[in-house]
Amino acid sequence: MQNPINPVPSPRTVIVLDDQVFYRDILVRLLDMQTHLEVIGQADFSDQAMSMILNLEPDIILAAPCQKPQTNLFFIEQLVSRRQDICILLIASSCDTEDLVKFICSGVSGIFLKARNFEILLKAIDRVLAGELWFERTLLKSIVDTADKIPPAQPPANTIDNTNNKLDGLSRRELQIVELVVQGQNTNSIAKTLAISEKTVRNHIYSIYGKLEVSDRLELARFASQTN
Incomplete structure (x- = not known):
């Protein structure tokens, strides 16, 4: 009698959004090396990106919106309003804390600091895909303090x-x-x-x-x- 073969789980699908093409390309190359993740699209924040996300329905979106925080906040708010179950991990670089509070209120599942290493990003992705929230400990108190000032x-x-x-x-x-x-x-x-x-x-x-x-x-x- 043959032993049953455990099926290999399908990789979780990812779309990367970043207006900085150089960083986006590097991130996609690193993600492509992960067997449990599959990048199915990459783009800047645009109408084409919105259509791609709605059509491909990725498991998670990695979004780096800090080049144009106000414009890209509107993009994320529109996306969440059309796909309330969407899973978004924000990759933050130059956003100020008030902008981060606005992004949290828009419905993102977590915030990852762009300066952190790739292994930490993978951990954040896995946590968010598991249904948890990911907020950098160094940011949490300042985010709460800023939210309190509103x-x-x-x-x-x-x-x-x-x-x-x-x-x-x-x-x-x-x-x-x-x-x-x-x-x-x-x-x-x-x-x-x-x-x-x-x-x-x-x-x-x-x-x-x-x-x-x-x-x-x-x-x-x-x-x-x-x-x-």
Whole structure:
């Protein structure tokens, strides 16, 4: 009797968007060397790029929009409005923090610093493809601080009471995890700090999201900083 052969998983498909052709070509060549990834397109931010993405439906888009942040923000907002399940990893170089906050609000799945090495980029791609968010620890606090400077509408008294009720619903362990998230720690780091498994950390984080009615770590960090 023959042993069953495990099928080789299909590579995850990638489209690279960057107005800098030189960097884009280098990145595509490096990605082409990865057996688990397949670059199916590359372009600058244009109408042709929008059509290509909508037609090819890649698993992930690597987008470096910082040459023209305002114009390319509009591109990403339009793309997300037409494909709400789209997976976008932002590759940031010269964007200021306020622009990064706007990109996060537009629906990107993570931010990678262009100056970091390629191995870290591969790790970020894998995390985002696995359904996680990727935000550079060195950026997280400044992003939250910048988001806090955007004045929110004054909440009514009943909203403040509701916020306090939400915090009261967190367990001691969940409050510890919220504090570590605000400090910029990722899942692995939180697990080591608290001497628990990464799976347990993820379960706690999903529970926290539900109790506080937030959808990602940035919203969680901002919620925590606003309520001290």
